[in-house]
Amino acid sequence: MRILIVEDDVLLGEGLCTALKRAEHVVDWVRDGQSAWHAVRAEAFDAVVLDLGLPQRDGIEVLTQMRAQKIATPVLVLTARDGAKERVRALDLGADDYLGKPFDRDELLARLRALHRRAHGHAQPAIEYGELRLLPESRELRLRGQPVDLTRREFMLLSYLLDNVGRVATRSAAAQHLYGWNEDVDSNALEVHVHSLRKKLWPELIRTVRGVGYMVPALPVEP
16 A cells, blocks of 8 residues: 555654565655645545644644535544544544554554545455456465565556545556655656566456556456
């Protein structure tokens, strides 16, 4: 997943970045509400971890603006444990989940995975496509029951395409899900990942939509 952290506490922000990167997520971090608002309008994220007590614009204002502008990115709010009214207000305004501070790192990761599953209509932790079985939590992929070794970027790209089966992913959108702001990206990096996935799996899995991007076609419905 590509995750935006919105947190003005430097130690907590650094800790969140470290934990999420160790779990092999792409992470971007901003420290105020104004920067958060610019980020969610300009780029695509799989989830936002949003503190409420922020400079310039507070988290509630950012959340309200996101939902008013139909930005449906899942939002996990961070709050103080004793702020029940604040939590209720955030949920009513469109937050998808919340965690009280301090929180357990593994619980945060599990809640983000659950938000991602719900956002893409996956009832189970595994994503299945024909004879493919992808397990995001353990970063495993199996084809006909046999493990397939993928690089981090290959796994992320395949996950993104399988989350959007039957829909074309533009090159820009796919790249945004693979690389954060401070990462250097070769001009042909996406094509290299696609080529490698086709070679490791099968050529027809990922279709090129000329001039637009890539897609995994929908499976035929069995009678």
